[in-house]
Amino acid sequence: MRPLLSLLALLLLASCVSLQISEVSDLVISDQQVWQGEVRINGVVRVTRKGSLTLLPGTRLVFSKFDRDGDGIGDAELFVEGEFVARGTADRPILLTSGAANPQPGDWKFLYLDYARKAEIEYLISEYAYSGIQVHFCRAQIRSSEFRYNVDGVRFSTANISLKESYLHHNRHGIRYEERGGRGVVQRNRISDNQIGIFAVTRGAGRTLFELNDIIDNEPYQVKMGQQQAAALDFPRNWWGNVSGLSAETVFDQRRDWSLGRVTATDPLDRPINATRPTEGD
């Protein structure tokens, strides 16, 4: 009886491994799924509140470029309300990218965490999206990841986010956030070569700590306040690219529009942190 059960288990395992999917359209995940390899996504993948999606090291999600609503932004997306665990490794990062021949920012929509029950991300690269990742109304831990060639690299609102040791570059906005009572820690990241390094859109009250980051070469603005950001914000202990700290010319705040709050950058570092560039290359 025992050998028979073992054989049955082996057959089951073999059948699992042989179930290979390389392409999905609109998909709802309400169970526990583990993906690896390459998957082309031609629609909206939604992980429901009951569902769980784990991406193994080296997984590549390739989002097709299509625009259902004609707003000029790609509509393929990964939308998570349940659990999302994406732990790559330095050698085998997880890649979320565009399937277009000539990829551009906004080819696909986003990785969107909305009231997600669990969100743990390490060594993930997200590129050519409208938002490399959006986090709303939930906790998320993001470490050693890379967000590049997106409109928004990392975007969050009303979230409890931990963003560490990651590299955000060549996005329109490196980080775009609406604090709205949320709390966050943004530490030891390199935020460089974006048009706007940090875009504080509205309702920021200093509950998100940005410290020990290298925030450099974001032009025209290292830090920009959005239209309704009336409170002052401090960005302490960061390296701004020179020993004199954050230059007023690279800030859009009260000095340009009296209705906005003022940006300060107390205790600027006098040398780079050399925040890691964890997943360069793919």
Add this chain to the structure above:
Amino acid sequence: MMKVLRSVPVLLLLILCVANMAFSCVGKSIEIGTTGSVQQEVLANIIAELIGERTGTTVKVVSFKSSTEAHAALLKADIDMYVEYTGVGQTVILQAQPLADAAELYKAVKERYNQELNLIWLKPFGFDAAQSLGVTLPAEAAPVVRKDTLKKFPALARLINKLGGKIDQQTISSLEKEASNGQSKQVAHGFLKNNRLI
């Protein structure tokens, strides 16, 4: 290729469902109409760039052949706003008698648009549109916005009104000349940057 692995001991259940669910969009987006002239393109792009840069909202500029078409699209909520001229609003849209005084004309169209059409005239840009368009009808140019758009975006009126009185005759002529090669977006961006509005 992807391999789907399950840790559940006995049963493997793979559920692939097709669902035509349209999730919430990237954010709320705004559409601005233009009626084809270089002046219209420049003004629409100035508003679009201002909104996009200051709020992060996605803004799309949509072309129409005439004020009448743009107005119809505005009423149907196909667009959120476009730049209209007070003279056109008074005589073409409202089919009312022309008024000689610019301030009275603005007040008249603003009031009737609000009461009868649920549309809001924001502050005029500041140049004499009749002169700039080479017509005799006294007119000012100003953004006309759907009332429900202003409710959805409470900060929008205050933001767009920053442009009120900022574009005089010389400035609009200069902007039109710069944008005549089709670079309205870039010209608009430069104008806003030079005026420290973005």
